[in-house]
Amino acid sequence: MLNLRQLEIFRAIMVAGSLTGAGRHLQMSQPAVSKAVRRMEDLVGFQLFRRIHGRAQPTPEATNLFREVDKVFYSVSIVEKYARDLRDAQTGVLTLACTPTMSCSFVTGAIARFRRQRPKVRIWLQTATTKEILDLAASAQVDLGVIYSPAEHPAVSVTPLFETELMCVMAPDHPLASKASLRPSDLAPHAIITNMRSERFYELLNAAFQKEKLVCDAIIGTNSTITACSLAQEGSGVAIVEPMGVRELFPRTVLRPFRPSIIVTPRIVRPRQVALSRVGRSFLTILQQQRPDLK
Template sequence: MRITHRHLEAFRAVHLAGGFTKGAQLLGISQPSISRLVQQLQQAVGFTLFTRIDGRTVPTAEALALHQGVERSFHGLDEVMQHADNIRHHRVGSLRIVSMPALAHAFLPGVLARFMKERPGVVATLQIERTDALPHWITSQQFDIGFANLPVDKPGIQTELFDEAEGVCVMPAAHSLSAKKFIEPKDLRNVPFIHSGPNGRMQASIRHMFEDAGVHCDVQIETPLAAVACRLVEEGAGVTIVDPFTAHLYERQGLVARPFRPELKFNFGVLFPSYAARSTLVRQFMSAVSEERDRILGRAGAPRSRARGTAKPSSRKAVA
């Protein structure tokens, strides 16, 4: 006869309850039913499982040895059920994110850390790559989500505009320009300036803007990383223009940021592999990212993203 889980369940119940009647009550079945199951198990294993001593049901030595193996089996089953519960509530799985430096240095770590605190069984990856290298990682499905400057035009990628991200001028709180509501190129005449941007196009666009205004831009330092530029501002090396997400982090550390005019658009986008379904974990993370974006930019409840095959940048001057 084949031993089933029901046979082991009956044996375990009698052993734990100390009798057939109480064991049957534990399982919610009749006493004859549990007796029949235990009898069938005895026939299958070839030895007696319980005996009567002074009116009590007592497991035999063989039953005690068998019980150890049964408990291991039930413990394994409990682990399986717990794992299934974790999957059902999205507490396990993996989340693979690749991002351009601007968002990976200042914005994403905070969101990801808070997201992971509620999901201790999830394993996450946050890798930093240049925008021009990101499409390869997404189309090869080595990552679930990518953050890059738009436009990205490559088959196999679905893009969404995450935020146009208007540039801001970052300076020390005691700087004379901090009293202004917004900063224009003319305000930065002969002011030590730190050029930053994810690529040469950003720096070139800023230079053209100063040239169009007839203002000499006193570039002291150039760096491709907005976070490095803000650190240099902290050290008194000058002022810089960066995205609002990087600026937000350094405002918390004592710098101030003012809108820059005319507007500079970073055009941050989100990339997904076109031929892979987005998991619930991915959707939940994107919801958390969008909420944090709107909180930082003061746009709570104002959705900004739009899905498309390949996103187009804003019709205004795009510098990303």
């Protein structure tokens, strides 16, 4: 069976038209090229070239063979280019997961910036709950995930991004919309909407209310920040939620910081035992540089 090196020699002779020219191109001596041709002819079982006036005249069989060999080397060139692109993080596949609100905020901003630099990379962005994202990262089904809550999982590596804070979201005509910030004492007389899924944040809210000897009485509980903000936008109460994506999704709402401040930190999660690809490392750098405008 012919190997790739033999096919390369055969192709060089066909292109150069002589054994000497092929040898010069391949940096081989003419006797070495002649020996390679004889070996190839033994393998294929027919003559490849005739020497006519110092030129290597291909036989009809060699001409037919060259058509197929040329296809092989075209495919090899595609593979080589793909390998170079992988080396330079210009191609490949990037799999991501984040919460629905963050998919409309700084994560998609980072993707847009990444795409401008590497338009050939294919991206799969999946929205999911925090628990689902942790499971996806732990089982190496995604390269990177972005969540709010602290993550403790032996199979997951966690990297904090930046700090932000819980915000109060309400309709523009809400009685509290004119205030610069809102405390438990401001909120207590009004309907409160919370994302009950975010247990840690709900616990911190309760603690803030208890310090003022008040009860955080969530009139409406939901498992979705988007639903909480939609309810607030329609005048059902004040939603106290993580801020990412709220302005983008609900431009008709008013956002006010909750006081005392409750810090939330978006975090990157990824499989601990799987090395991040060049493409993944490139996107991670951009994600770490991306800062949302929450003003």
